Amino acid sequence: VLLEAGTGTGYTVEELELDPPREGEVLVRLAAAGLCHTDELLDTGEIPAPVPRMVAGHEGAGVVEAVGAGVQGLRLGDHVVVMPPACGRCPDCASGHSHMCALGAGAMLTGASAADGSLRRRTHNGDPVGAFIGLGTFAERCVVSDASVVRIPEHVPLRRAALVACGVATGWGAAVRTGETGPGDAVVVVGVGGVGINAVQGARMAGARLILAVDPSAWKRSRAPEFGATHTAATVEQAATLLRDLTGGRMADRAIIAAGSTSGALLARTVALTGRRGITVLTSGGDGPTNVPLMLTELIVDSKQIRGCTLGGINTRVDVPTLLDLCERGDLLLDELITKTYALEEINDGYRDIRDGEILRAQIAF
Ligand SMILES: [Zn+2]
Numbered sequence: 379v380l381l382e383a384g385t386g387t388g389y390t391v392e393e394l395e396l397d398p399p400r401e402g403e404v405l406v407r408l409a410a411a412g413l414c415h416t417d418e419l420l421d422t423g424e425i426p427a428p429v430p431r432m433v434a435g436h437e438g439a440g441v442v443e444a445v446g447a448g449v450q451g452l453r454l455g456d457h458v459v460v461m462p463p464a465c466g467r468c469p470d471c472a473s474g475h476s477h478m479c480a481l482g483a484g485a486m487l488t489g490a491s492a493a494d495g496s497l498r499r500r501t502h503n504g505d506p507v508g509a510f511i512g513l514g515t516f517a518e519r520c521v522v523s524d525a526s527v528v529r530i531p532e533h534v535p536l537r538r539a540a541l542v543a544c545g546v547a548t549g550w551g552a553a554v555r556t557g558e559t560g561p562g563d564a565v566v567v568v569g570v571g572g573v574g575i576n577a578v579q580g581a582r583m584a585g586a587r588l589i590l591a592v593d594p595s596a597w598k599r600s601r602a603p604e605f606g607a608t609h610t611a612a613t614v615e616q617a618a619t620l621l622r623d624l625t626g627g628r629m630a631d632r633a634i635i636a637a638g639s640t641s642g643a644l645l646a647r648t649v650a651l652t653g654r655r656g657i658t659v660l661t662s663g664g665d666g667p668t669n670v671p672l673m674l675t676e677l678i679v680d681s682k683q684i685r686g687c688t689l690g691g692i693n694t695r696v697d698v699p700t701l702l703d704l705c706e707r708g709d710l711l712l713d714e715l716i717t718k719t720y721a722l723e724e725i726n727d728g729y730r731d732i733r734d735g736e737i738l739r740a741q742i743a744f
């Protein structure tokens with residue numbers, strides 16, 4: 379629990395009261411939960427908390443233990459991925475863009491799992507506790523909207539399944555769905571942690587001929603070839619020189635930014651890594667309004683684009699099972715992403731290790 383979300387004081391492990399699922403909700407016993415950088419933004423205050431006390435965590439997998447009234451297609455014992463909601467009915471879901479589901483935006487503002495906006499968790503003293511994006515996967519159990527679970531085959535390991543809820547979806551989707559990387563493209567990925575390394579995998583699967591992984595961490599650079607990187611660079615400046623040589627000056631067709639936080643300067647320098655008709659995909663933002671020192675005529679003359687996306691722009695109920703299937707076929711590496719697992723009590727150690735940089739994905743194993 380973040381007892382004072384937004385103050386940067388980290389987590390304490392507390393016992394909380396959790397209501398049974400109401401209409402349209404399920405109770406999930408979690409097996410694994412990924413430590414995502416976005417949860418850290420709730421701790422630091424870069425993402426405002428709707429309630430002072432919050433259970434964070436928005437990437438998980440587990441087993442359905444109770445089903446509320448009116449829930450269709452889910453039964454006791456089902457294995458599920460727990461992730462930001464995709465209701466299937468709002469205009470964004472209905473048009474195939476369920477990564478933007480209206481329920482997700484609502485849950486972000488209320489910390490509640492269901493459309494009624496009320497909370498399901500409280501302290502023993504009766505103080506209300508919110509759940510990040512209505513999920514709260516940093517807990518042994520969560521009550522969530524049925525829109526926030528995707529049923530998966532029982533033979534899929536739950537720790538592997540948890541990975542696709544956010545980090546894999548975001549990186550792979552940024553390259554494949556939002557970036558629309560194509561066969562023969564030259565792709566540069568800026569930041570190859572838990573998100574960017576999956577943009578590398580997505581670019582490889584889309585048929586990119588050249589994949590340049592850029593990261594200041596030597597350890598992350600050393601891991602990148604395993605996932606499909608053909609070249610690495612420590613800085614964007616080094617990447618620019620390398621790309622110029624490798625492409626005969628044409629530069630990258632796609633650039634994916636998956637840095638911990640993105641400054642306007644980094645965005646501008648990354649756009650400069652792309653060539654004519656280049657597309658830059660942004661997966662991480664910064665704090666507050668940002669000045670981006672761009673050459674606007676260059677954007678026009680070279681027909682360049684900058685695209686933002688949440689969850690990589692995936693269509694949740696199509697892409698989540700697809701990603702797990704791709705892993706079974708050996709096309710997508712998932713288990714290899716889990717660098718370290720932690721007990722719930724060690725969650726602050728996990729975030730410290732992530733900051734130290736030698737982690738692709740850290741998970742809490744319950
Ligand atoms: Zn929706």
Ligand SMILES: [Zn+2]
Nearest residue numbers: 414416544545
């Ligand atoms: Zn995330």
